[in-house]
Amino acid sequence: MTVLKQQRIIAIWLFICAGTIFGMVILGGITRLTNSGLSMVEWAPIMGILPPLSQAEWLENFLLYQQFPEYKVMNQTMDLAGFKSIYWFEYSHRILGRFIGFLFFFPMIFFFLKGWVKPSLKLKLIAMFILGGLQGLLGWYMVKSGLVNNPHVSQYRLVAHLGLALFVYAYILWIALGLYFPKDENNKLKYSSITPILRSYAVLLVLFVFITLLSGGFVAGLKAGHVFNTFPLMNGQLIPDGLFSLSPLWRNFFENIMTVQFDHRVIATTLFISMIIFHLVATQLKLPNKIRLALNLMLIMLVIQVSLGISTLLLHVPILLAASHQAGALILLTLVLFVAHQLKNQSRPL
16 A cells, blocks of 8 residues: 555544544534533543433432532423433533544554554644543533532633634644645646745634634623624624723623624624635635635635624524534634645745
């Protein structure tokens, strides 16, 4: 088997891992939207693989849940059937996390033993696995913040959990793209019109999408989408009063519901304009067909994503729309990342 074919097999495995992380992020969002994240009040990485299997075990878990503030403050009328409905979301989320660990670890060891992995790639794969383990710990650290007097997880911990998931997803995807689409020196000469400025613009767009996703995490963590459900005005104003009502000033950007939602609107609108400009500039150049296709898909997804975001706000955050909005953001991140990677591959070295 050639080295190129070995690399492509590893790349396909990494694409599958990235795809499961994509699903993990969406399931995590649905778990949050259904208020299911605090239903499992214990963390048992090994023994927690099995769900309750009998009526007695279900009652035991329900009684344990009743000892924590979420039940006492918000769900005192909940019965066992209601508890089961939220439990299954959180259980599925945790099981998928464990599945991703197995999906990554065992093929990685196999590729190591086969000698298919170069030393530089080996370090990157090990780093991915460690980051995945840290992501699990961070998830439990996030859940613990809601098992106290105030039954709401910290928006800071939620965004940290989301941010690490996005970073691992993007990192795996970037390495997989490098393995599946190795650099072609002939194309570097053929498409030499690609400039360092355009490449840098593409990378900045990746970072911009990442930041927009994080700002959306603060909106979700504070449930800021349930207020100011008009667009483009907030409280009848383009720039509403009260944006900086908290002291010190920095707290408004992370704890003031009005400011957090306003920031997300501004960041998303700026991203929208920046991506349209990028598309207009990039499509004027001589580019491979796969990059042109990705650019056009990126523009279509951008319009869909903005439409989903506005609809989610106007309709007071229905679960299906909100989950679709989160999925759309990840698809947009994927497309921008692909474009940035391909522009890097096709450009003439300085």
